[in-house]
Amino acid sequence: MSFLKKYFGPSTLVTAAFIGPGTLTVCTLSGANFGYSLLWVLLFATIATIILQEMTARLGLITQNGLGEAIRSQIENPIAKTIAIMLVFAAIIVGNAAYEAGNISGAVLGISGIFEFDFSWALVIGLSAFGVLFIGKVKIIERILIGLVILMSLVFVITAILVNPDFSAIVNGLFIPSFTEKNQLAILGLIGTTIVPYNLFLHASSVSQKWKSASDLKDLQKENGVAIGLGGLISMAIVITSAATIFGKGVSGLNEMAIQLEPLLGSWARYFLGLGLFAAGISSAITAPLAAAYAAKGIFGWNSNLKSLKFRIIWMLILAIGVLFSMIGYKPIEVIQIAQVANGILLPVIVFFLIYLCNKKSLLNQYVNKPWQNGLAILVIAISLIVSFRSLNSVFSFL
Structure with a gap:
């Protein structure tokens, strides 16, 4: 128990938050479309996440405040403070709304694959998340759902071993970067699903619940490295199972995604993956609106709680946008992929302020x-900006 207490805490919640439907979908598509060649992106993104989450956790530990509170209190010039607050707030709203659409679409993809009949699952999932958030009984349900996500993650790791992957291709994929016109959006999606902007706010705010003084910094750093490192390995395992089983076959829904788990689960793969996607989607659908509300509370200096009107307006807005975009006719896989790309585009804004504060x-x-x-934090900004620019130009045919 002392091991679990020491090495699993706030960073474990961060890992559980990014191992959601976005990670599962984007990593599956990466393996299916590009084989093992983009594993280097996950290696880079995992190391970057460890560094960035340590920075925001250290900020939370030393100040015993969240990232939003630090941004508001440390920028003294009124004009600069207003610009910073508006930029961060816009990034939170746009990023979390996109992420929420991906979360709900992931839950829809999972549950509709189990129960094959036409129904407005997005609305049902949205109302369920609304009920949990409005009542405020979040922790118990989140623990159950996160338990299912952890089980799904273990299944992927075991399957990655069973499928006899090409180890030389894995090594090449990890250490030889591949960057082409065709894989730019995939690279941005992998970065956006691993280095999640709202997790930087979530981590800084949650650190004070476990760690209380600067003497705890080394334990915090160990916990951060272990938890997020395991998350990175799980993401790589998903790419490996996909590359070994469905490379070049195309993925349009749950049935194609489930093929990668058949070596371990056989005919039960579709049902297990559907349940896992549903759990990952709905747990993140609860977490993302809350994270946006807490971030807004910090940057605006609200003295409010979970049941205050301003707090509820923010999470209701994020939830409503997520449900709307999940219902307007796009395929769930497309919505999820777009959400991760949006995260990657908005990431540099949040990282810029984090670097400023941590210096x-x-x-x-x-x-x-x-x-x-x-240096590494600036590299994250540079790579995100370069890939974002090239990807958007490619999408809108400006190249």
Whole structure:
């Protein structure tokens, strides 16, 4: 029990948050369309996530405040503060709304694959999430759903071993970057589904529930590395099972996605994956609106709780947008993929402010960033901006 207490905590929640329907779908499509060649993106994104989440967790530990509160309190110029708050708020609303559409679409993809009859599942899932959030009984349901997500993750890791993958191709995919016109959106999606902007707010706010003083920093860093490292391995396992079983076959729905688990689960694969997608989707559909509301509470300085009107307006807005976009006729896989790309595009905005705060000695004293931490964080911004620019130009035919 002491091991679990030491190495599993706030960072485990971050890992459970990014191992959602977006990760499952984008990683499956990556393996199906590009084989093992984009594993390097997940290696980079996992290392970057460990660094960035450590930065925001360190900020939360030393200040005992969230990232939103730090942005509001540390930018003194009124014009600069207003611009910063508006930029961050816009990124939170757009990013979380897109992510919420992907969450609900993922849950729809899972449940409609189990119960094969026409029904407005997005509305049912949205109303269910609304009921849980409105009543405020989030923790118990989240624990059950996260347990199912963890079980699904273990199944993928076991299956990745059983499918006898091409180990030389895995090594090449991990350490030889492949960047082409065709895989740009896939790269951005893999970055966006791993380095999730709202997790930076969620982590900083949740750290104070477990860690209380600067003397806890080393334990926090160990927990962060273990939990997020395991999340990265799970994402890679999904790419590996997909590359080994459905490479080049095309993926349009749950049945094609489930083929990758048949080596372990046989005919039960579709039902298991459907349940896992549903659990991952609805748990994230509860978490994302809450994270947006907490972030807004921090940057605007609201003294409010889960049941206050302003707090509820934010999470209701995110939930409503997610349900709407999930219902307007796009295929669930397309919605999920677009959501992860949107996250990747908005990521540099949040990381910029995180770097700024983590280099302020007046805020963190001797716990400011080291040069290599700044270097990797700037690299995340640069890669995200380059891939975002090229991907958007490609989409709109500006190249």
